[in-house]
Amino acid sequence: MVLSFNRYEGVKAGKSYLFETRVTTPGGDTYRLNQKMEGTWWNSTLQHGGETPADNSGWQSDRAIHRLSGPQELAFAAKFTGRYDDLHYMLTPPRQVEQPEADEARLKVASYNVWALPVIAASIGERLALLPEYLKGYDALLLQEVFDGRREGFLQALAKEYPYQTRVLDKPGVNIHDGGVVIVSRYPIVREAQLVYPQCTGTDCFADKGVMYAEVIKGGKAWHLFATHTASFDTDEARRLRQIQFGQIRTLAASLKIPASDTVIYGGDFNVNKRKFADDYAGMLANLNADEPGYGGYTEATFDPRINPYAGGPLSGGANVEYLDYLVASREYGAVCHNLNSVWIPRSSDGSLWPASNLSDHFPVKGEISR
Template sequence: MQLFCLIRTIVLNNHHMNTKNVTKKANLHSFTAKILFIDFCRQIVIDRLLKSRPHNKKNSSKPNLTDEYHMKKNLTLALLFSMAFGSNAFAESYIYLTNSTTEPLSISTVQTGHNNITHGNEWEQLAHSVPPMSTVKFLRFNRDQGIKWGKKYWFTTTVQGQSSSVVLQQKLKGTMTFSNIKHSANYDNWKDDRDIYKQHISFDGQDATLAYKASYARASGDDFHYIIQPNLEQQVRDEANANSFNVLTYNIWGLLPGITAENTYDRFHSIAHMVVPGYDAIVFQEAHDLASSNYFRDHIKGEYPYLTEIPFELGRILNGGIFIASKWPIEVEDNIVYQACIREDCLASKGAVYAKINKFGKTYNLFGTHVRAYTTPEDIANRFEH
């Protein structure tokens, strides 16, 4: 116990030295609470380990004090190392903004409320603009170190477009060892769950949707995602004109749920009923999840009764994820699976599909593919092979 108290004192002093560079007055209450909790857990673990160890009948009345001492020392050091170097690295939340408009957006964040935290230390704006059709991680803030018990901290981000702006908000309240967080947008009611919230807005002269939600990211902090999405104009198909042919290409992110994609079924349902109508043909990519893609294909047949098959090659775990859906008859279809693949792409039957489509006697030859992504020299070379 003396060794533990000595180590605890050293770590407390070290923590004080580190934090005084961040704030003028060190905030040790959360760290002290962690130490007391670790001390309590350490003793419970040691007692259980000692009770579970077989005793020598000859010396059953004499506990092995040397073993107990080393056990306490090693467990204490392990717990302290985990607490001191593990928790601080992950006790943060990050804020993301997706710009689905065709113009760049500028962003500016201010922190108000209790004023003991500083930019560049406990919180930081990571980006000041979001390119068109892009997602940017623009803000981080700490969830424990420097956050005082009972104090409130507001983070307010103004997103500026060509002629419009929106406000993104988060609010921290310090607890004894951590902090609670709520989020909102445009001064709406504060939210503290992981539901999706939507606001219908006018942004840069267009009807749009501002959506946001919290997402589990790590044990010590959720991340928060905001998106500005212009409402898509309903396509009007020229039913009588054989020389008019509207095509949409759509990556529906239908990878295996729980591995890469999220909410696959809900997303497929929304796309099938809200985005799809009005085109002569659509080329879909990443319809890899078999159950969800079968549901999706069945539900778009009312609008697009003619569908190509999804490529699949024996020996691959996943199908190719790509198919063409057409309003008009498909007279000929074909597909290939790329043999050149690298890394995780070798699990899927990625390739290309072809459909010969007849619209009132006019033939349209439509191809769709989904090649290797990323920008390393190896990735680029693989795309050229495709």
């Protein structure tokens, strides 16, 4: 909450009360959030508005979402509460638009836990409908938690740009969820494989967690992508299992007889919080035999309840701020000369989500990899 005021006590009939909150960005742009309350003999009325460096809404008194252009979009709306309305204001940065990478020696890939977990996750259908517009311009996407039954429409929408898709990680038999991991690609996938981890702990056992593999051919050369979602939570057992699972990913790679000169990328929701467990992070890189990437974008976290309410839910991560998602290059295969992991924060003021704005409880990671 930014501002609260009483609309009944002390309000005088015939008097106007003006409120202005100024929000200044690190770049120096100022946004004004305006309210005007007028006292009546029985109550008060309220109008609301906003200003950006480029636009001004004037006074509004409805419950529609109003959007103002500027360096960042300012959107606002009144929301009925049963008595007096609440006012929601939202600043949304311009959508990050990626352009396809033409260089055959470079791969631009994104890893994203999309939080399509039935019963637990919020607004799954609405978010899956919006996400494809925010995932354009990559060579391949490594996706996790693609569990929900509406994923077919989501994957079909992605297929317009990423027509080559692996199956969703799964194993024979009955479980509450399959693995929820899938790789989609702009370029042909000529081979795929999977491994469901043989051990699990806690509620992770309700899903077929494991790793999905795809051999992607770009410009006649192979890139070998492994997408995983490893053990969740920070219990001693989960932390132990994660390190075992990293070794199992390498074992799968070895079984595929990948040429030593080809590039191998491991990515996904590794569930290793490098902010808190430095030894686990070092163990992750050692057990994968992978080089540490460079870090850019929002370097604080990939899971941050301070700026993403979805991450703060009691059935998500609570108050923990965590860096969990990675794209790393193997040292056992063809060398890479550059690997930058950049976290970005996609948000939308779309009415289907309002007043929420985030598209998952995790933030996606872009990997720019050169060989």
